[in-house]
Amino acid sequence: MYDPNNVFARILRGEIPCKKVYESDTALAFHDINPQAPTHILVIPKGAYVSLDDFTATASEAEIAGFFRAVGEVARQAGVVEPGYRILANIGRDAHQEVPHLHVHIFAGRDLGRMLAKAPE
Incomplete structure (x- = not known):
């Protein structure tokens, strides 16, 4: 269930400031505080979407397209496409999702290393 008092909902309502880098009708992007x-x-x-599962099951086609276009636009504006970047979305308890509002992290600016070790053959 969506918590309307989560930190991202409060940012969207303007109750908590953020260092905004992009905004459209469907998405907001800002620098992580940590x-x-x-x-x-x-x-x-x-x-008000808790997870990627919730979002893709219930959002409109325009919201889905707008959100994923925003991720690409933010990466282009940040200048990280050519050197490379990583996107990450933690979904649920086992993935350690900390805020119950769908969010994608864009990481870049250095060699990020491998995410996972290769599986044994």
Whole structure:
């Protein structure tokens, strides 16, 4: 269930400030307050969606397209497409999702290393 008092909902309502880098009708992007890479930007949909599963099951086609276009636009504007970047969305308890509002992290600005070790053959 969506919590309308989560930190991202409060940012969207203007109750908490953010260092905004992009905004459209469907998405907002801003710098993470605790960056894990030289470039660490969060992209959130403006609608009340808990997870990617919730979003893709219930959002309109325009919201889905607008959100994913926003992720690409933010990466281009940040100048991280050519050197490379990582996107990450933690969904649910086992993935350690901390805020119950869908959000995608964009990490860049250095060699980020491997995410996972290769599986044994």
